[in-house]
Amino acid sequence: MNLLHIKVSPNLYGSASREVSDYLVDRLKMKYPDINEHVLDLSQEPLPHLDGFTIEAFFTKPEERTEQQQNAVKLSDKMIDMLFASEVIVLSSPMWNLGLPSVLKAWFDHVTRAGRTFKFTETGGKVGLVKDKKVYVVMASGSVFSSGPFVSHDQFTPYVKVAFEYIGVTDVNIVRVDGTHDPLTRKSAVPNAISSVDEMPI
Numbered sequence: 001m002n003l004l005h006i007k008v009s010p011n012l013y014g015s016a017s018r019e020v021s022d023y024l025v026d027r028l029k030m031k032y033p034d035i036n037e038h039v040l041d042l043s044q045e046p047l048p049h050l051d052g053f054t055i056e057a058f059f060t061k062p063e064e065r066t067e068q069q070q071n072a073v074k075l076s077d078k079m080i081d082m083l084f085a086s087e088v089i090v091l092s093s094p095m096w097n098l099g100l101p102s103v104l105k106a107w108f109d110h111v112t113r114a115g116r117t118f119k120f121t122e123t124g125g126k127v128g129l130v131k132d133k134k135v136y137v138v139m140a141s142g143s144v145f146s147s148g149p150f151v152s153h154d155q156f157t158p159y160v161k162v163a164f165e166y167i168g169v170t171d172v173n174i175v176r177v178d179g180t181h182d183p184l185t186r187k188s189a190v191p192n193a194i195s196s197v198d199e200m201p202i
């Protein structure tokens with residue numbers, strides 16, 4: 001079974017999201033010993049933001065693309081191929097400024113492509129083409145967003161759920177590492193997240 005482990009935090013030592021997603025992946029490996037993990041570390045190999053040339057290449061039919069346009073879509077194709085090749089995706093990330101770090105947004109921009117991961121229907125709707133994936137999202141935040149006054153400020157988890165759904169992935173399981181800087185929760189944030197991983201049906 002192929003597992004794609006996407007890591008986003010630039011904090012290589014002491015990252016709460018990395019610690020919890022590593023724990024989750026270890027748990028998955030214990031349950032499914034045939035797991036083949038592929039790590040995509042976006043903090044070490046950030047994807048470029050989409051530019052006009054690349055977008056034009058996306059919208060040019062593959063057989064009509066120039067050599068430069070073929071090169072421009074290669075990275076996006078690679079990210080999409082990785083996604084299709086994986087049965088399980090574990091994504092770990094910090095919340096930044098209430099939402100996604102831009103390297104993670106860039107990943108969604110590269111994998112959300114008409115004709116490859118979603119298609120338009122004749123009636124003007126859209127259908128996701130990435131089927132039968134299980135996704136775990138480990139999201140670390142300095143403040144608490146699962147309850148209390150900031151619940152409605154969380155732009156990360158709603159976006160990620162809808163962005164995956166858009167390309168056809170509906171089995172999205174969120175693990176919060178909640179309140180890594182809050183004086184009341186900073187000591188318990190990681191242990192609580194690990195307990196929630198232990199309690200998750202996997």
Ligand SMILES: Cc1cc2nc3c(=O)[nH]c(=O)nc-3n(C[C@H](O)[C@H](O)[C@H](O)COP(=O)(O)O)c2cc1C
Nearest residue numbers: 009011015016017094096097098140141142143180
């Ligand atoms: C640039 C930046 C923006 C942040 N924005 C928020 C935020 O909007 N809300 C929040 O609760 N924490 C915020 N934080 C705190 C991180 O989410 C928190 O430190 C988290 O534990 C980082 O994940 P990591 O430990 O895996 O690196 C921010 C941190 C940084 C560096």
